[in-house]
Amino acid sequence: MSAAKSTDAVAEAHGVRNQFGAQVVHDGLDLTVRRGEVLAIVGGSGSGKSVLLRTIIGLNRPAAGTVRLLGEDLYALDEEARTRLERRVGVLFQQGALFSSLSVAENVALPLIEHARLDAEEAARLAALKIALAGLPPEAGDKLPAQLSGGMIKRAALARALALDPEILFLDEPTAGLDPIGAAAFDRLILTLRDAFGLTVFLVTHDLDTLYTIADRVAVLANKRVLIADTLEKVADAQDDWIREYFHGPRGRAAEAAAARTS
Amino acid sequence: MVTNTPDRAATIELDAARGTPLLRAGGAWTLRHYHELTTKVDALRTQVGDEATLDLSALTALDTAGAQLLGALAGPRRLQAALADMELAPGRRELLAAVADAMTAPPPPRAKKPRYLADVLEHIGEATATFWRHIADLLVFVGAVLDGIARTVPHPRRWRIDATVAMLEQTGFNAVPIVALLTFLVGAVVAFLGATVLAYFGATIYTVSLVTYAFLREFGVLLAAILMAGRTASSFAAQIGSMRVNEEIDALSVLGLDPLEMLVLPRVLAMMLALPILTFIAMVCGIAGGMTVCAVSLNISPGMFLATIQNEIDPLHFYIGLGKAPIFAFLIAAIGCLEGFRVGGSAQSVGEHTTSAVVQSIFTVIVVDAIAAIFCMEMNW
Incomplete structure (x- = not known):
């Protein structure tokens, strides 16, 4: 996979400052997400990875700075334009955030019915396709979220995130809580979907x-800003104690070795 | 994928002039045109045989919705096969392949058809079975709580004084204003009713007996208990239920601590102390409400009101009313805690069981009160 298929920016954060009370999470943070790439955000616990994700998808208004998503100044848009923009974005929340009173198929069909004005039968047909694309067996559509395993919840939530064919997909810790086999399968699924649909993927991960x-x-979040955002090799070689510890600690070395074996 | 190409109308044409029929798809095959395309595709599907070939060169935009329709039109397997020797814009081949792959999965089994009458009967049967199971569970739980009390009483070190006092404040003290206000108002209403009816017989003075009798024997304890069922049973169920969701109950057990002793006994004991006190307050406030109405609209002065109570009312009624309070309290607390323990893993379940705790405890309180009334009648109390 090429590092940058093209350089135009799908999402940009400029001088973003986030604070909760006296606690400053981000200060003067800049980040660009390019079209067609898979950008991973890493950082220690409490470094504000999820806050950054919420800021870019419009759930957390920054105290200062601007966020441009798909070419629009996100926090300057009026209600209607915001809604139009949000339809072009897919988000997979950490716990899946499936609507617990609806079955999986209804979860996926909901945005199709509400936004694309499809009737129930058409939406159900498309929902079944998205469920299959997310790698779930067809009978999973009739189940309620409470009846699904962790891995299936993630896939169902991914199917819902893909419902409106988003241009950019945000994933918050997509593989957290999955077993290694499930996590590897989920990684492959994201790659497949990215290649098939030309998605841009923004993911927060510890994995x-x-x-x-x-x-x-990979973008490394530390000291309230993005320390470095570059290809994995360059980031791993950066002269920073935290980054060295992260990529060259025992787990980092194991993951690198595993990646080298498979490729 | 949605592209920035302006959305032109989507088209599909069947060109049957040459040997093999040719399906020409053009325009934007996207979610926006899904509805109109579905109609066209459904109409065409009956006409095209297995031989038709697809020409996708005129497509301006394609997303998964459009790809699904192409798959439905040509059949996913034929689309898959045709992809190899088709000329396509970059990215389209992958998209079509992914969608065709997903569509070859077997269709889900259809949900079973409703069987109207049978479903109603099944539902009635299930509800009845659940009702009896709940009663059996409650009896088991009541036994466990009594057993827990019996085991804890001889060991003062295991008395959870702090927790009990905290619960007493929460369930008793904090409930005083609402109990006092509501019973005062109900007392006034009963006095009005009594005065209106008794005026026909020129017996308005008996309004005093009516209000006092009603509140000492029934209304004081019943109103306090129903308020507690709404206020406390629900909070017990929610507290213990969210602890279950959090696996805190399991953590207690693993640490060798008895959840019954840690969580249930303080709540039950606090409730059994709080409800009699609240019942007493309810009686006083209800009678005060009646007294106010009597003083304002019936010319029965408070002094006369109290003298009538002293002369006419047997203290037995007070003891009967107050005696029911600990029993109701025990049942309300036990049902609240039991529903909390029944919570199964999700936040939604907490809500369901909280509701269930309120419904069951009000139901139980009224049933037990009716049984007590019959008992007292037979005993001539």
Whole structure:
């Protein structure tokens, strides 16, 4: 996979400052997500990875700075334009965030019915396709979220995120809580979907294996800003104690070795 | 994938002039045109045989919705086969292949058809079975709580004084204003009713007996208990239920601590102390409400009101009313805690069981009160 298929930016954060009370999470943060790439955000616990994701998808208004998503100034848009923009974005929340009173198929069909104005039967047919694309067996569509395993919840949530054919997909810790086999399969699924649909993928992760298998670029979040955003090799060689510890600690070395074996 | 190409109308034409029929798809095959395309595709599907070939060169935009329709039109397997020797814009081949792959999965089994009458009967049967199971569970739980009390009483070190006092504040003290206000209002309403009816017989003075009798024997304890069922049973169920969701109950057991002793006994004991006190407050406030109405609209002065109570009312009624309070309290607390333990893993379940705790405890309180009334009648109390 090429690092940058093209250089135009799908999402940009400029001088973003986020704070909760006296606690400053981000200060003067800049980040660019390029079209067609898989950008992984890494950082220690509490470094504000999820806050950054929420800021870029419009759930957390920054105290300062601008966020441009798909070419629009996200926080300057009026309600209607915001809604139009949000339809072009898919988000997979960490716990899946499936609507617990709806079956999986209904979860996926909901945005299709509400936004694409399809009737129930058409939406159900498309929902079944998205469920299959997310790698779930067809009978999973009738199940309620409470009846699914962790891996199936992630896949169902991915099917819902893909419902409206988004241009950019945001994933918050997609492989957290999955067993290694499930996590590896999920990584492959994301790559397949990226290649098939030309998606841009923005993911927050702690999973080093995910970084080595699917990330085109890695952005390291530390000291309230993006320390470095580049290809994995360049980031891993950066002169920074935290980065060295992260990529060259025992787990980092194991993941690197595993990636080298498979490729 | 959605592209920035302006959305032109999507078209599909059947060109049957030459030997093999040719399907020419053009325009934007996207979600936006899904509805109109579905109609066209459904109409064409009956006409095309297995021989038709696809020409996708005129497509301006394609997303998964459009790809699904192409798959439905040509059949996913034929689309897969045809992909290899088709000329396609970059990215389209992968998209079509992925969708065709996904579509070859077997269709899901259809949900079973409703069987109207049978479903109704099944539902009634299930509800009845659940009802009896709940009663059996409650009896088992009541036994376990009594057993827990019996085991804990001889060991003062295991008394959870702090937890009990905290619960007493939460369930008793904090509930005083609402109990006092509501019973005062109900007392006034009963006095009005009594005065209106008794005026026909020129017996308005008996309003005093009516209000006092009703509140000492029934209304004081019943109103306090129903308020507690709404306020406390629900909070017990929610507290213990969210602890279950969090696996805190399991953590307690693993640490060798008894959840019954840690969580249930303080709540049950606090409730059994709180409800009699609240019942007493309810009686006083209800009678005060009646007294106010009597003073304002019936010219029965408070002094006369109290003298009538002293002369007419047997203290037995007070003891009967107050005696029911600990029993109701025990049942309400036990049902609240039991529903909390029944919570199964999700936040939604917490909500369901909280509701269930309120419904069951109000139901139980009224049933037990009716049984007590019959008992007292037979005993001539």
